[in-house]
Amino acid sequence: MSAATPLLTGRGLHKSFGPTPALRGLDLGVDAGEVLAVMGPSGSGKSTLLHCLAGILTPDAGEVTFDGRRVDLMPDRERSRLRRAEFGFVFQFGQLVPELPVLENVALPLLLGGRGRRVAVASAFEWLPRLGLDGLGHRLPGELSGGQGQRVAIARALIAGPRLVFADEPTGSLDSVAADDVMELLVTTAKAERVGVVVVTHEPRVAAYADRRVTVRDGRVVQPAAMP
């Protein structure tokens, strides 16, 4: 982490689900344009950490600050605006709307932001060739391969010009070739757009694309993982 103030900071984060603690006083910062890999075994709390940082979940204690604003204290409406305009998401499953074709799925953040359909779809159309999705704009998500689906998710995550993309096991359902393809696209495109990426993974192969890695175990950051 650089000496400058991180773009996104989590301090003293605690989060429990019923009697089960997921985060126990976790601290983490993400710089602007940085690609950060959060690693850890299954159940270590890394996905919960990502959800708290992205404002999807509210921590029980601690604070999340994005660009000087307290995400954990924001009302739902403001968090929705953050997810729409300043964050992007690439999850393992379920982030695409199955009823909408690729073009409209990519355009969705713009549509939700109030852009006209024509403008939003035109913007989405420009993203397709960058992610190798030429000719797939009118297909439904169910008609795509796993890798193609994740590339659509990347396009959607980046279309609104976010400052951070949160990726939770983005290659979890892909074979190694497709996984490399997706990570390459995600990281290179994000770098080109000067967008930071927080990627949660348990695969070193995926984490290798990151500028920095941290390992989470039992709800805490146990060590900054060594770079390969």
Added chain:
Amino acid sequence: MSIPLGIRIAFAGGRESLARNALMAAGVAAGVMLLLFTLTAMPVLQRHIDRLAWHRTTAVSPPTAPDPALWLAVTDRYAGRDVIRVHVAALGPRPPVPPGVDRLPGPGEVVVSPALAELMRTVPDDQLRDRFPGQVIGTIGPDGLIAPAELVGIVGRTPEELRDTDGAVEIRGIEQPGKRISLYGFYRFLISLVAVLIVGPVVVFVAMVTRVGAARRERRFSAIRLAGATRLQTAALAATETAAAAIAGTVLGWLGFLAARPAVASHVTLGHGIPIFVEDLTAPMRQLLLVLVAVPVLAVATTLVALHQVQLSPLGAGSRARRRSPQDWRLVPLVAGIVGVWYSEKAQSDPAHVETTLLRWVSALSPLSILVGLVLAGPLVCFWISRVLARSSGRPTTLIAARRIAADPYTTSYAVSGVALAMFVATTLGLIAAAERPIGGDRASLDRGVVAVHALGAPEAALAPLMSSDAVVARSGPGQLVAVRCADLARVSDVTCPLPASLDGPDPRPATELFVVPNRYGPAGFIEPGPEAAGQPVQTVFVPTDGTRAAEERVRTLAAIAVPSARTETDRELTARTTEEFAWVDGVLPPAMAFVLLVAACSLTVATVSGLMERRRPFALLRASGVRLGELRRIMLLETGLPLVITALGGMATATLVTYMITPAEEWGLPDASFFAGLGLANRPRPDVAAVVPGYGAHHGFDFVVPAAPGPHHVAVWAVNGGVPAANRLLGERSVVVPGGRT
């Protein structure tokens, strides 16, 4: 943005989206149709009363014309159907004119309804046409008919003819429509109950329909939330999506209602045995608009409530916190409703009771509370079922079914709640119908082919055409006594001699029933005629015939010519009279039950289709983990069929309890244990019965042994109607003592 995007999402997505929305629209359409037909009930009755208005014309009807007229209305019969015959004579140039005709027919002129005109063309004159003396100069328009097939004719007479006719009155006006339906006491309660019972399941059904594809919809909206949609935007998308299908369904339902009106009207007879006018089957404009607006609103509201959980988190249904298990408080509305019904009935049956506001509210809200209570109690019952299932069997399929119900007893319950409600309503209506019927008892009957002509004091000379050698004449004696030789009366009927001298003795009903005429007092007793009887006016002439319809109708026609005010009755009509008093039960309750069962069928269909759509993914996972197809079917049967059967039985049990509380003991329709002790099927040939009812086989007799312990027993014999449960009849009962273990 949200509305166009919502519509796009609703109808994008290929065949499955189309199927989901089509199912939702079809369900809403069915609900709207059912609701609109429910709303026509009171207007149909009101319109019927309005159409009947001119038949109620009397001497005290308010003036509607400058000049008076003489008026004699008689309800005659032909082949079991009512034939209204109105004799009129104008007493000035501008007399009152009934609706449906331009002017009052003059002497020698007749106007008839189209159905009567058609019937007159098809039967010999001496069986019908001659009852309407004169030339037919026109037909009565729809405004003057209670139904398209009504048989009614207006016969023009001279004032002199009518002045000398018994029963004719001078009128100054025709009774006008506008008399409002007034329902008091029990009937108001009953109508309110039926209305709530019918509308309730339809509303639940509409709410259930909007839950079609809910799981997939929740996943879809959680994905949109992740992309940055606010709660408001998600709600707007969901509302748009549901509203699109609901509005389409509402419009379809309205069009379906309009299209189905002729078919439904052809089955609504209101106890007359003839279908009503299609135009009368109309929902009031204000209520129609209310339904057309309220149904989409209800559908949208249901969707928004169901989506509440998903709106909280972009992680969607997968991260939704597990709902709490259903708590015991869910039984409170059901119990409160039952107690409320009990309290209302107890208070109203108290001779000293005062109709208070509290009592009115309790009466109105208790059925509603029961309906709501059944829906609320459903998840608790399903939860109990899951626990019993889990404990009762170690089979993996049973365990999986139990766990799946326990994981979401709410969804399981709501899928079957429509059927449970329908069973409650259908059972309630059936038991009310049973309670309204007469049970057992002796009735008088005329011998086959005998026609009773109630001359009501007409001079004997006028009755000469009816005085055949075997006719039996009963005369009006002093003090409303009927003078008739019992031996003669027994020759044409099944009365037993001696006839009761007054109504205070043993049951006089069988004999007096032979002389009962609507709107007249029945006899006060019987005397044997003495020598002075020959000068007394004739009360009734019993004319034997060969039993053919033609012969009976010829006697009626002779009676109508001889005594225009005479009423006639055949042996079949006398037998059917008691049943006809309860014609409204036959006319209203079976359609209501059919209606409710239709709602149940719709609910079950939607629940099944919806369940298949929702189970696709979890069942695919189970299949992938090695569960066989047969086992999947068993899981599905257990997790749907068992709650369905148990909640339906619960609805029926509640209905039985409620109707038991509101029905007087002597009218209770369900037989006691003796009913079930000796159930048997006809197993002996009875050619005499088979000759009367051909086409139903030869076996109409019974011969079977009911095992019984030695000692005293009470034996009851029931005639069980396999088609209409409410028509079961207690034929007789008596006490016996079994000496040796068999009876």
